[in-house]
Amino acid sequence: QSALTQPASVSGSPGQSITISCTGTSSDVGGYNYVSWYQQHPGKAPKLMIYDVSKRPSGVSNRFSGSKSGNTASLTISGLQAEDEADYYCCSYAGSSAVVFGGGTKLTVL
Amino acid sequence: EVQLVESGGGLVQPGGSLRLSCAASGFTFSSYAMHWVRQAPGKGLEYVSAISSNGGSTYYANSVKGRFTISRDNSKNTLYLQMGSLRAEDTAVYYCARVGRYSKVLDYWGQGTLVTVSS
Numbered sequence: 001q002s003a004l005t006q007p008a009s010v011s012g013s014p015g016q017s018i019t020i021s022c023t024g025t026s027s028d029v030g031g032y033n034y035v036s037w038y039q040q041h042p043g044k045a046p047k048l049m050i051y052d053v054s055k056r057p058s059g060v061s062n063r064f065s066g067s068k069s070g071n072t073a074s075l076t077i078s079g080l081q082a083e084d085e086a087d088y089y090c091c092s093y094a095g096s097s098a099v100v101f102g103g104g105t106k107l108t109v110l
Numbered sequence: 111e112v113q114l115v116e117s118g119g120g121l122v123q124p125g126g127s128l129r130l131s132c133a134a135s136g137f138t139f140s141s142y143a144m145h146w147v148r149q150a151p152g153k154g155l156e157y158v159s160a161i162s163s164n165g166g167s168t169y170y171a172n173s174v175k176g177r178f179t180i181s182r183d184n185s186k187n188t189l190y191l192q193m194g195s196l197r198a199e200d201t202a203v204y205y206c207a208r209v210g211r212y213s214k215v216l217d218y219w220g221q222g223t224l225v226t227v228s229s
């Protein structure tokens with residue numbers, strides 16, 4: 001149950017696009033199309049932004065998109081806005097009802 | 111509206127026990143698997159435990175296996191986490207989360223309850 005690998009931090013200017021990667025193994029990211037992404041503001045609970053690799057829950061901006069290739073998933077945020085500044089976590093199903101999370105990426109909007 | 115409300119957190123001494131509860135509303139609780147996820151101060155999210163919709167199957171992270179027990183009471187729409195032999199490294203905010211009906215996604219989360227293990 002090793003954590004998925006994410007960059008510790010990324011940054012971008014308002015209006016730009018950024019991509020956060022999430023690397024796992026064939027036992028998690030590569031083995032299932034059950035990758036999700038969560039946004040977490042300080043002191044708040046995680047909020048679901050992307051599920052099943054690329055699906056957006058109702059109410060989530062279409063500026064957020066997800067993809068996967070092999071053992072690596074990615075979250076792209078386009079048209080960066082100040083309110084996007086937060087921590088982002090990827091999560092993958094890992095079999096036997098277990099999930100595994102990435103270490104988290106701090107997004108700074110410059 | 112789906113709501114998950116955790117309670118039961120607090121300060122406990124190393125080696126002690128604590129039971130967390132998660133009260134669910136706004137959906138048919140008995141139809142959904144549930145998870146506990148924790149977050150140590152300043153750290154990332156960590157899977158703790160999962161339980162099937164009828165409570166018949168339970169799963170644990172290696173870090174808590176043998177010390178924590180997950181359970182549910184579908185008649186009370188409540189999820190539990192019985193924590194024992196607590197260690198300093200169990201200090202965290204504990205979240206309950208619902209597993210999506212047709213996916214493995216944790217689609218709704220509670221606000222969390224803080225557990226502090228310290229003498």
